[in-house]
Amino acid sequence: MSHAKKAAGHRAAEFVEDGMTLGLGTGSTVFFVLEALADRVQGGLQIRGVPTSLDTQRVAGEFGIPLVTLDEALELDLTIDGADEIDPAFHMIKGGGGALLREKIVARASKRVVIVADSGKVVERLGLKFLLPIEVVPFARQVVTRELEGLGATPVMRIAGKDEPYLTDNGNQILDTRFKNGIEDPPALERTLAAIPGIVESGIFVDLAHVLVVGSENGEAEVRER
């Protein structure tokens, strides 16, 4: 799997040009983007990045990639991020790493978004294999759970360590949610979830990805445009 991730990550880093302000996604595939960028920064490439998680902030910092806040950058030339699933319309499930809220904010602030993934994440329908992460305010977790059950879904609180609720970088919790027949209409479900008080953000990403870089275990990467 890591050959595929590395192939995708290194190929995607080629989209980065001198002077760009970047959104830096989160996850094990993005790690290889950061690795490739670190080499180029050492060679004189001038970039600055807005990290989408504390984890990426730490790794990018260790790699010597200059970082700024989203407030400082405001508009981003390009974001490179991973995905948990991506469908033929380039709608995605994200949030396996818990960073969905900042990832969506950063993607929305970007002129262009390149997604890196291994071929196992390319699906015909979202949500048949991967549960949909939904970030909720802790105060509202139980009422949101009931609302989701009312939609026919099965939410399970994400756990960290010894049965403690997993907490996002924003201090919220995550409900990993199963939809029995997958997600039939991603834009409609995203709107439905956004209307439920207590849901901060869902991991459905609609119309945000422009380019998909799919890595294979043989070390090749294929670039697909939306």
Ligand code: 5RP
């Ligand atoms: C984090 C994400 C990640 O981009 C997604 O989970 C993919 O991660 P990986 O590249 O490790 O498979 O959405 O919130």
